[in-house]
Amino acid sequence: MTTTTDRPSRNGVDTATLFATLDAVRGQNEIAKFQFRASNSWVSGTHSRTTISGFHGAMQELEHAQPTVVDADHPAVLVGTDAAPTPVEYLLHAIAACLTAGIANIAAARGVTLTSVRSEVEGDIDLLGILGLSDGSVRNGYQQLRVTFHIAGEADEETLRGIVEQSRRRSAVYDALTNPTPVAIDVVVE
Amino acid sequence: MTTTTDRPSRNGVDTATLFATLDAVRGQNEIAKFQFRASNSWVSGTHSRTTISGFHGAMQELEHAQPTVVDADHPAVLVGTDAAPTPVEYLLHAIAACLTAGIANIAAARGVTLTSVRSEVEGDIDLLGILGLSDGSVRNGYQQLRVTFHIAGEADEETLRGIVEQSRRRSAVYDALTNPTPVAIDVVVE
Secondary structure, three states: OOOOOOOOOEOOEOHHHHHHHHHHHHHOHHHHEEEEEEEEEEEEOOEEEEEEEEEEEOOEEEEEEEEEEEEEOOOHHHOOOOOOOOHHHHHHHHHHHHHHHHHHHHHHHOOOOEEEEEEEEEEEEEOOOOOOOOOOOOOOOOOEEEEEEEEEEOOOHHHHHHHHHHHHHHOHHHHHHHOOOOEEEEEEEO | OOOOOOOOOEOOEOHHHHHHHHHHHHHOHHHHEEEEEEEEEEEEOOEEEEEEEEEEEOOEEEEEEEEEEEEEOOOHHHOOOOOOOOHHHHHHHHHHHHHHHHHHHHHHHOOOOEEEEEEEEEEEEEOOOOOOOOOOOOOOOOOEEEEEEEEEEOOOHHHHHHHHHHHHHHOHHHHHHHOOOOEEEEEEEO
């Protein structure tokens, strides 16, 4: 469950540790139960700021190597101050990053060396939904997301396509978006 | 469709422009058709980097005031280098930021001055799914998200709770997570 820098790795993935981690989880499923967390504070208008630091996993409380602070806002055309990307744009980052991490891991596990992975994500959204101007037929969220991968590596086309497909099948963010994820909202009035 | 700094605002929301924008969209629905975009590049292992800059909306190609670069990685316990939060943690940021932006806008539209909005988000995920160690009964994504808002403002408890509830009803990210969002993945082998 640790990484070292002096072991053989492929695609920057320490495959020995990856397989050891899989074996450890096979032996004790509780290791795989994680809880991720974020704290958000409103700044002004549509601008807010999130801090990501602690999480639970591998049967312990853990902290990232450094806390990350990330903002969100609406652009001027949506009456914001454009201090940061919109919340929905972070969904595009999340799906691309999740699929890409999976591609690197799966390629390493299959002994395939990658040279390049890039992706473009587009999300179509009709704001009649969130603006309350639809008769109910327009959803609030994205109508469609498209991810286009450009991948190069030391394997034939079929092998590389198979790695992307396996990453899709194992992706946490792909599942969270394409299938319903329960979201409970509690309110404490102070 | 522009913001100015010398107009009356509430909660940092330029309500006159907000209402004018709603009127403009009512008059021409095409204004509400947006496309958001992100470009991701693999760095190494589970580490990748996304740039968010251009988008389409209000019948024109637009750019954010500045491009945003945001990374993702896996923590050491998940065989990453912990250079940044995980992709799934950005989903927590997205839901908190989306609901909070809605709360500020809706409160302003209803003439309610807010003094503080904070939220904590927790997401439970069993990694047996993404590790391929489940018999299929464990999903890849979050099993449950919980958002807890702490809100204070110049209104009674029922009014403040009503603002949070209306934000939930109009939230793009809440919809994207709680309902299925189609995701198409194309692969170009280079």
